[in-house]
Amino acid sequence: MSPTIFRYRNYRFLFFSREEPRLHIHVHSPDGEAKFWIEPKIELALNKGLRETELKELEHQIREHEQKIRDTWNKHFNR
Numbered sequence: 158m159s160p161t162i163f164r165y166r167n168y169r170f171l172f173f174s175r176e177e178p179r180l181h182i183h184v185h186s187p188d189g190e191a192k193f194w195i196e197p198k199i200e201l202a203l204n205k206g207l208r209e210t211e212l213k214e215l216e217h218q219i220r221e222h223e224q225k226i227r228d229t230w231n232k233h234f235n236r
Contacts (some may be wrong), residue, residue: 162229165218172230182226184215193219195226 162170162182167206169185180195181202189206193199199219201212230236 160229160233162226163222165215168215168218170222170226172233174233178234180227180230182219183217186211191215195219195230196225199223 159171159173162172164170169187171183171185172181173183182195184191184192184193184207186207188211191201191205191207191212192203194202194214199216204212205213208221211224
């Protein structure tokens with residue numbers, strides 16, 4: 158199961174249910190994908206095909222939606 162947290166332009170922000178327990182979010186688009194850690198701080202963990210300008214924009218969106226990401230994560234994993 159891969160719940161979508163939110164969408165922004167052609168990006169889908171989601172996480173996978175059966176992945177590591179550390180809070181993070183994946184971002185998928187037709188051009189590539191990235192993974193960002195949320196804890197202990199928001200930072201890029203992995204990038205496949207996205208440009209630096211896109212990554213900065215995506216990080217900004219993650220910061221804007223951080224509470225929603227955390228709330229959805231905690232609800233999904235019953236924390």
